[in-house]
Amino acid sequence: MQQSRFNVRMSAPGIGVEVLDVDVNALSDEDFAEVRRLWVENIVIFFRNQKLTPAQMVAFSRRFGEPFISYNKRIHHPEYPEIAVLLSDENSKNAVGDMWHTDGSGDPEPPMASMFYMHEIPPMGGGDTLFASTQKAYDTLSESMKVYLKSLTAIHDRVHAMRAMTGVYAQQAGDNAPVSEHPVVRTHPETGRKGLFVNRAYTSHIVQLKKAESDALLHFLFDHIEQPLNQCRFKYENGSIALWDNRSAHHLALFDYFPNRRLAHRIMIAGDRPFLHPPTT
16 A cells, blocks of 8 residues: 555555544645545545544535435435435344445446444444445456456346345335346446446346346355455444445445444535446547
8 A cells, every 4th residue: 555644544455545643624625635546546444533423524525525415304304315224223133234236236227335423322332334445345256257247237126125135224125225236347437447237136138048047146246345454444433424435345234233322424525427447538
């Protein structure tokens, strides 16, 4: 990794970097440019000891791009629709995101990024998030498999995801939930790196294959992406921020703290249509 102007700590080889002793409310344009570089290069970036009002969280997210408003209006912040209020407690059957996934991949233009700001951690611990690099996963495939996968597309279906993620969030899929066809291999629009773009929650099948073939290949790819060598893990404290590049990461929210409370705010940032080859202008 290129040396940074900040004091940083790597989370795991190839994924995750924690920026130490920085107030995200006070970043100059030059500082922010370095934050963005670190984020894109390391896929996930973490900050601790932050104090953000909802308005400040929205303002910080807008430095990355326009917010992507969640379909699930039941979890919108009452004053800031950009913010999803994610609460798990003794009444929760599961936590939002407790299955490996990429946020909103059923959309034609999935969110570019997601920002998570922790307000209340479980008193006995738990509630970490795991992240996996789809770029590392792609890089470690055989050359023959890489060539084959570049010819394939897959269906991403929000209803499929909501059925997989049981609980209150599953009830919000709706009849008009988006379904999209995306390339199995995605090129990152900023770095040019390639990564796998299928995930266990949203991806229902590969278009060019029979069902048995699709199921077998998808299960191989899911297991390959999710293996520990591709992962990092973040243990939150109150005031922690995790910001992940949804174009090159899967994540999993551990629900290991029931019946204790965990409260966080999340903002997703709008993205573009996934592509293998850059679109012509």
